[in-house]
Structure formats: C-alpha cells, structure tokens
Amino acid sequence: MKHPILRMAMVVAMLLTVNTSLNAQTMALSARQQGLSTIAAWEAKGNMAQLGKAIDEALDNGLTVAEIKEALSQLYAYTGFPRSLNALGKLQTVIAERQKAGKETPLGQDDSTVLPPGFDALKTGTEVQTQLSGSPFDYAFAPRTDYYLKAHLFGDIFSGKALSFADREIVTVSAIAALPGCEPQLLAHCRGALNMGVKVDELESIPQVLETRVGMAEASRTSEAIAQVLNKPLPKALQPKKGIEDSPWPTGDPNDAYAQYFVGQSYLAALDGENGGPHNVTFEPGCRNYWHIHHKLVQVLVCVAGRGWYQEWGKPAVELTPGKVIAIPAETKHWHGAADDSWMQHLAYNTRVEEGASTEWGTPPPPSSTGEGDDLLP
Numbered sequence: 001m002k003h004p005i006l007r008m009a010m011v012v013a014m015l016l017t018v019n020t021s022l023n024a025q026t027m028a029l030s031a032r033q034q035g036l037s038t039i040a041a042w043e044a045k046g047n048m049a050q051l052g053k054a055i056d057e058a059l060d061n062g063l064t065v066a067e068i069k070e071a072l073s074q075l076y077a078y079t080g081f082p083r084s085l086n087a088l089g090k091l092q093t094v095i096a097e098r099q100k101a102g103k104e105t106p107l108g109q110d111d112s113t114v115l116p117p118g119f120d121a122l123k124t125g126t127e128v129q130t131q132l133s134g135s136p137f138d139y140a141f142a143p144r145t146d147y148y149l150k151a152h153l154f155g156d157i158f159s160g161k162a163l164s165f166a167d168r169e170i171v172t173v174s175a176i177a178a179l180p181g182c183e184p185q186l187l188a189h190c191r192g193a194l195n196m197g198v199k200v201d202e203l204e205s206i207p208q209v210l211e212t213r214v215g216m217a218e219a220s221r222t223s224e225a226i227a228q229v230l231n232k233p234l235p236k237a238l239q240p241k242k243g244i245e246d247s248p249w250p251t252g253d254p255n256d257a258y259a260q261y262f263v264g265q266s267y268l269a270a271l272d273g274e275n276g277g278p279h280n281v282t283f284e285p286g287c288r289n290y291w292h293i294h295h296k297l298v299q300v301l302v303c304v305a306g307r308g309w310y311q312e313w314g315k316p317a318v319e320l321t322p323g324k325v326i327a328i329p330a331e332t333k334h335w336h337g338a339a340d341d342s343w344m345q346h347l348a349y350n351t352r353v354e355e356g357a358s359t360e361w362g363t364p365p366p367p368s369s370t371g372e373g374d375d376l377l378p
Helices: 004-015 031-045 048-060 065-074 081-101 121-133 143-159 165-177 183-195 200-213 216-230 256-261
Strands: 266-270 279-283 292-295 298-306 308-312 318-320 325-328 334-338 344-351 358-361
Touching: 031 048, 031 065, 031 081, 031 165, 031 200, 048 065, 048 081, 065 081, 065 143, 065 165, 121 143, 121 165, 121 183, 165 183, 165 200, 165 216, 183 200, 183 216, 200 216, 256 266, 292 334, 298 308, 334 344
Parallel strands: none
Antiparallel strands: 266 279, 279 344, 292 358, 298 325, 298 344, 308 318, 308 334
C-alpha cells in the first residue's frame, strides 16, 4: 500500500475534477452564458489546461469561435495582453484539435474589424461608459487612462457585435472574480452589469457557475459583491474564508462525530479514506480541539492553508502555517486549531500504529488560540 502522503496528489486531482453539469432548470444563465463565464475566469487565472476544456465544452453548448475570440480579446483590457494572447493561442489549438477529431466547430460571424463609417470611438465610448456607470464618469486624476477607457475599451472594443453588452459584463465580472485584490472593480462591474442588461437572476447565477466550474474563492468574491449591490445578506456558505480562500483542499462535511471535543466548528474530508488515506481537517477562526493524547501511534499534521496553532502540554504554542509539519509523538498531550483571525486546514494521518492504539480526550484548550500567555501552562 502506498504511503498516505504519496497518494495526496492523485486524491486531490480526483476531488478537484471540475463538475460541469449544472442543472439547467435552476440556472438563469443559458449554457452559452455559462460558457462565457467559465472561459473568462480560467483566462484570468492563466490556467490554459482548464481554459482549453472550457472552450471545448462551450463550443458544444452554443458558443461560436467568433464569440469566444471576442471575449478573449476584450479581456486583454482587464487581465493583460500576455493572458489574452495565451488564451487566443489556446483557442486556436482547441479548434485544430476539434477539426482533427471531426467535431463540428461553429465559427459564427467575426465582425471585429468592421467599424461603421465616421465611427467616433471617444463619443461612443463615453456613452457606453455612462450607461455602465449609471452617470457620467471622468477619471481626472489620470487623463490618459480616462481616454483609454472611453475611446479604446468602451469605444473600440465594445463596438464589436459578436457579444452584447450584457455578454461583455458577464465576461468581465467572471474574470475580475478570478483576480484577488480587485474587489472594488468587481463590485463596480456587478452594479454595472445590471445597467448593461444582465438580469438580477442571471447575475446571481454567476457565483453558481464559478463555484461548480472554477472555485469557491471566485464564487465567494462574486457573491459578496452581488450581496452588496442588491443589499442582501450573504449566505454563510459563500462568505469568504479568510486564509483558505484559494485552498485547493476540500472542506468536507461538518465534523459532527467529534463536535463534543472541539471549541467551535470544524469540518472533515476523508482523502481516499477507504484505503487509509489522510483526512483534511478545516477549522473556522478560533476553532480548536480539546487536549488529547494518541496512545500507541504517531499522528502527523501537515498545515496546507490558513494559520493556526499547535501546543504540547507544558510547552509554548507553535504557529501552523502552510508547509509546517508536526509529528506528534505517541503519549503526548496536545491540542491544535485555527488562529482567532483565520481559517486553517491541515492534513492528518497516523503512522507507527501499534495494536490497541486509541485517542484519549481531555479538557478544553486555552481560552485564546493566539498562543499568547500559553508558555506557562503545566
């Protein structure tokens, strides 16, 4: 049998396989719009392998080459030329692979080079930007940027007819959702999407697409912005998990079987559990387990996301950050959990297990998970 750590990559890959089957009856976005959202997010993340899969699926579900090309071209203004050019290259590769396989590839109408006679990019772009913003907007601090936004982005780029204004905002919102640190722009575009023809139920469906096809972090950012725009409470399941927002490790289910031995809420995800694989334990901020002892076995903790603490009886608390490995000797009284201001995830597996191995649970840990003042504990 392979060592649990050696199986991790395979297990995580299996758990993170993207489920692309969304229930059409519960989705306000059409299959075509879902494709635009997924493609935009993977382009922004720079993940060409997932982008290729998203493009291939989108071409099977109503999008055309012209529409995808227009979306990827528009995104250079939001994610930069390198990602946009890489994505256009991936589109070409997918087209070639589909043609080689004999799959039908709808080309659509490419009008990206066609502009009406006398087209005034600055005038048109100013009008489009005003519609998006809901009022005239001038970036007086940076006049050249103001000009680029009006004349080039909202004038030249938005003049293409392959995508509607609503399509373009679905693309923009989904891409910005995949860019950590751009929350103000995400909020502005969630608000602007409604001004550009995206319906409320369509906007509220974008996080569902992102959660299912891209990741929870992207879905949470978008849900938080939409909640602000619509003045609605954000469901707890979609609230940002500080410290583990971009963690690839599954949260799992509430750790109800061991809840009596925890202060706060924890979650448990078995990784290839039927073959003795490790468990991923997720702690909400401030959650930690009771003092306990593992008899006749060594437990190994591998912190994979967030920040937390581990403490042995009579010793100072040790900070847990991604990459920190703790091998807990048998018969050692200890506790571990999340910091007060961060979620934390660690893998846990047992080794050197002897016959009669067991866990003995004790009393709650120190009142603070910061480690401060814990040095003098008995």
